[in-house]
Amino acid sequence: MTFRQGQKVEIFQRSTDESWEDYMEAFIGLHGIITDPDVSKNDPDALIEVSLDEKGTHRLPQDCLRIIEQ
Amino acid sequence: MDSQTCSVKKLHDQIEQTLNNGSLSHPRCRQRATEIFDLVHDVSQGLAGDDHFDSILELAQNLVDEGLTPACRELGEHVAAFVDQHQEEFISHIRTHTCPTGRCPMLTPAPCQMACPAGIDIPSYVTLVGQGKYAEAISVIRRDNPFPWVCGLVCTHPCEFMCVRGRMDKSIAIMDLKGFAAEKAMSAQSYQNPEPGPDNGRKICIIGGGPGGLTAAYYLALRGYRVTVIEALPVAGGMMMVGIPRYRLPREVIDREVAMIESLGVEIRLNTRLGKDVTIESLRSEGFEGFLLAIGAHGSYKLMIPGEDDYEGVIPAVSFLRRVSLGDHRRPGKKVAVVGGGNVAIDAARTCLRLGCERVTILYRRTHDQMPAHHEEVVEAEEEGVSFSYLTIPKQVQGADGRATGIVCVRAELSEPDGSGRRRPVPVEGSEHVIEADVIIPAIGQEIRPQGLEAFEEVDWTRRNTIRVHTVTMQTNQQGVFAVGDAVTGPATVVEAIAGGKKAASAIHRHFEGIAQPALPRVPVRRRRLPHFDLPASLKTDLDRPKMHQLSNDRRRITFQQVHLGFNEQQAHEESKRCLRCDICIRCGRCVEICRDKMGIEALCLGYLDFDTPGPTDLRITAERCIACGACATNCPTGAMQMTDRDGYRELSLCGTVLNRLQLEYCEVCGAVLGPARYHDYIVKRVRDVSPTSNGRRICLECARRQSGGQHAEITPPPR
Numbered sequence: 001m002t003f004r005q006g007q008k009v010e011i012f013q014r015s016t017d018e019s020w021e022d023y024m025e026a027f028i029g030l031h032g033i034i035t036d037p038d039v040s041k042n043d044p045d046a047l048i049e050v051s052l053d054e055k056g057t058h059r060l061p062q063d064c065l066r067i068i069e070q
Numbered sequence: 071m072d073s074q075t076c077s078v079k080k081l082h083d084q085i086e087q088t089l090n091n092g093s094l095s096h097p098r099c100r101q102r103a104t105e106i107f108d109l110v111h112d113v114s115q116g117l118a119g120d121d122h123f124d125s126i127l128e129l130a131q132n133l134v135d136e137g138l139t140p141a142c143r144e145l146g147e148h149v150a151a152f153v154d155q156h157q158e159e160f161i162s163h164i165r166t167h168t169c170p171t172g173r174c175p176m177l178t179p180a181p182c183q184m185a186c187p188a189g190i191d192i193p194s195y196v197t198l199v200g201q202g203k204y205a206e207a208i209s210v211i212r213r214d215n216p217f218p219w220v221c222g223l224v225c226t227h228p229c230e231f232m233c234v235r236g237r238m239d240k241s242i243a244i245m246d247l248k249g250f251a252a253e254k255a256m257s258a259q260s261y262q263n264p265e266p267g268p269d270n271g272r273k274i275c276i277i278g279g280g281p282g283g284l285t286a287a288y289y290l291a292l293r294g295y296r297v298t299v300i301e302a303l304p305v306a307g308g309m310m311m312v313g314i315p316r317y318r319l320p321r322e323v324i325d326r327e328v329a330m331i332e333s334l335g336v337e338i339r340l341n342t343r344l345g346k347d348v349t350i351e352s353l354r355s356e357g358f359e360g361f362l363l364a365i366g367a368h369g370s371y372k373l374m375i376p377g378e379d380d381y382e383g384v385i386p387a388v389s390f391l392r393r394v395s396l397g398d399h400r401r402p403g404k405k406v407a408v409v410g411g412g413n414v415a416i417d418a419a420r421t422c423l424r425l426g427c428e429r430v431t432i433l434y435r436r437t438h439d440q441m442p443a444h445h446e447e448v449v450e451a452e453e454e455g456v457s458f459s460y461l462t463i464p465k466q467v468q469g470a471d472g473r474a475t476g477i478v479c480v481r482a483e484l485s486e487p488d489g490s491g492r493r494r495p496v497p498v499e500g501s502e503h504v505i506e507a508d509v510i511i512p513a514i515g516q517e518i519r520p521q522g523l524e525a526f527e528e529v530d531w532t533r534r535n536t537i538r539v540h541t542v543t544m545q546t547n548q549q550g551v552f553a554v555g556d557a558v559t560g561p562a563t564v565v566e567a568i569a570g571g572k573k574a575a576s577a578i579h580r581h582f583e584g585i586a587q588p589a590l591p592r593v594p595v596r597r598r599r600l601p602h603f604d605l606p607a608s609l610k611t612d613l614d615r616p617k618m619h620q621l622s623n624d625r626r627r628i629t630f631q632q633v634h635l636g637f638n639e640q641q642a643h644e645e646s647k648r649c650l651r652c653d654i655c656i657r658c659g660r661c662v663e664i665c666r667d668k669m670g671i672e673a674l675c676l677g678y679l680d681f682d683t684p685g686p687t688d689l690r691i692t693a694e695r696c697i698a699c700g701a702c703a704t705n706c707p708t709g710a711m712q713m714t715d716r717d718g719y720r721e722l723s724l725c726g727t728v729l730n731r732l733q734l735e736y737c738e739v740c741g742a743v744l745g746p747a748r749y750h751d752y753i754v755k756r757v758r759d760v761s762p763t764s765n766g767r768r769i770c771l772e773c774a775r776r777q778s779g780g781q782h783a784e785i786t787p788p789p790r
Contacts, residue, residue: 035228
């Protein structure tokens with residue numbers, strides 16, 4: 001899945017990526033907006049920046065995200 | 071709103087319940103409990119000082135020690151244990167005046183502030199800009215970010231994506247207001263450093279003078295540390311200086327803000343590379359006790375195609391931009407092919423145009439829609455004359471006499487979405503073609519060059535070849551060694567590096583002071599509580615986000631002058647007045663519910679309140695329907711909705727936006743305020759069946775009662 005700036009996403013599951021940290025468990029189920037996708041090459045493995053509703057901005061692996069609104 | 075539990079609010083409610091249920095029968099015990107309740111209430115309202123925490127514990131202990139009744143002792147023990155268990159949350163409420171769960175209404179941060187990686191108190195500085203207090207605005211910003219001017223020009227502004235006004239029409243131009251304030255304050259020489267703390271004698275070495283390293287240097291210097299920054303390049307600023315072209319971020323802007331950091335006593339050693347000019351041993355022998363690795367990601371990915379290393383004229387984008395930034399303004403060639411679809415590719419292409427290249431083409435293997443570069447960057451590149459060749463895959467660099475002459479490409483088409491939903495570019499057979507180019511600039515990604523860091527033997531690396539840290543503290547596996555910026559995140563944004571630098575400075579301080587490190591991300595701090603602007607709903611609605619003036623296209627193609635020319639003062643002031651002040655209104659929606667469900671009026675059309683499914687918003691409709699009953703204001707938990715009587719009118723306002731203004735009526739008998747006619751009519755209609763006494767007259771309840779009593783007195787009982 002390719003993420004673009006401004007898309008609404010949900011953190012629908014925990015990531016299996018090594019960059020996933022314990023405190024991120026509390027983000028599961030939250031909605032947010034992609035604010036800085038991978039701006040170099042659309043790499044599905046890149047960490048991308050998401051602003052979560054009421055929970056701040058974080059760089060997260062893509063396998064925990066799904067698009068809920070284009 | 072978030073339904074997470076806030077410990078402060080939970081204790082607040084528990085004590086309130088205990089006070090109300092009558093279990094505390096002893097008067098002194100009730101008094102102590104009330105005092106504890108008041109203190110916890112202060113914490114939940116953002117009114118607490120540093121002594122509140124200890125005072126709560128002390129009072130709880132008194133309840134236990136006095137042991138007046140079992141219930142008293144039980145309450146004391148509970149409060150002491152609870153506060154101790156949730157110590158960090160209580161202290162966080164007291165120090166940051168913020169409750170991230172949203173359960174303490176007065177402390178709920180605005181979405182823009184929560185979204186800012188650096189946690190800048192955006193509503194406060196936006197308001198200060200509107201008041202014309204630019205130096206104060208900069209001082210608020212620099213509590214969380216020492217580069218307001220840089221970020222006012224090149225921030226990726228996640229805050230604007232979360233801006234609540236954006237759900238209504240267009241988000242506030244938060245970034246541009248920051249740039250405006252910084253320019254004004256710097257120009258007026260009112261851009262000042264705060265007073266640093268006393269020298270604590272500890273020496274910290276920061277490897278890399280980019281935004282992350284310099285931010286950490288700033289906050290450490292303010293805490294009294296002696297900071298030295300080791301920088302391999304001949305200039306400070308890192309990627310801000312050598313990665314972002316001058317037409318987006320003038321060098322003077324970086325120079326001025328770096329100079330502010332240096333003036334705090336931070337030493338920056340330029341042209342000094344770790345592992346070559348200095349070693350970890352030599353630095354330790356100089357007395358450095360802590361290290362922060364902030365080396366950035368200055369390496370480029372290669373195209374991995376034949377001919378790439380064989381010809382002159384193939385220049386990685388990062389090297390090319392660095393060369394130009396450091397003063398080499400020679401034209402690299404006539405015909406340029408930039409490979410990649412990201413922001414760096416766009417920067418390289420636009421830089422080539424400014425250096426006089428005749429034709430600049432960006433080759434991207436996917437479609438326009440899938441370009442990872444920011445949309446506005448792509449549009450500006452197109453305006454300036456950069457060509458784009460989409461669905462184009464480079465296969466080989468061609469050359470003659472040792473110099474590149476072209477790039478062999480194949481056309482591509484996108485496959486059907488795969489399991490992950492991605493459509494991959496698939497080469498079209500027989501579509502090989504040559505694009506003439508004497509300069510080929512690969513811009514397909516950056517990587518970290520770890521040379522020199524081998525000395526930090528315990529520092530762990532991720533599979534992405536970035537430094538592994540705990541992202542809450544930026545602490546690496548090696549004791550006393552921290553890391554920030556692109557070296558940790560991979561190529562990311564300036565504001566993320568700044569946020570990392572601030573976190574690292576705090577963690578380094580805690581490390582040396584022996585204070586426990588936080589386990590959860592920092593909560594942003596509310597710096598000010600400022601009054602809102604008063605303006606009519608129609609004006610609030612009609613104000614549009616100003617369009618920023620740009621340099622003429624001709625000038626853009628031939629110079630490195632700044633493209634975005636900034637707001638003028640009037641634009642900045644008007645823009646700040648568009649802010650909905652979400653630091654005051656927490657969007658709980660209680661006002662809308664009361665008006666619609668309890669009063670049956672439905673005068674508030676505030677669709678922007680909902681993040682997931684925002685509905686239509688019309689601030690002007692309230693004036694048509696509202697009866698000015700005040701139910702919304704009475705039930706507002708933060709005082710955002712207010713109803714006031716002044717100059718013969720009753721006014722309903724939301725964070726200063728006047729939603730309704732109705733003329734007041736007065737009692738015909740005693741002259742007391744009756745409220746507006748619409749309200750009076752509503753009440754009369756509701757009570758006419760039970761109390762028809764007013765007979766159409768405008769009289770207050772008191773007089774109506776008196777009149778009714780008189781009527782009863784005149785009634786003659788029927789004869790028996």
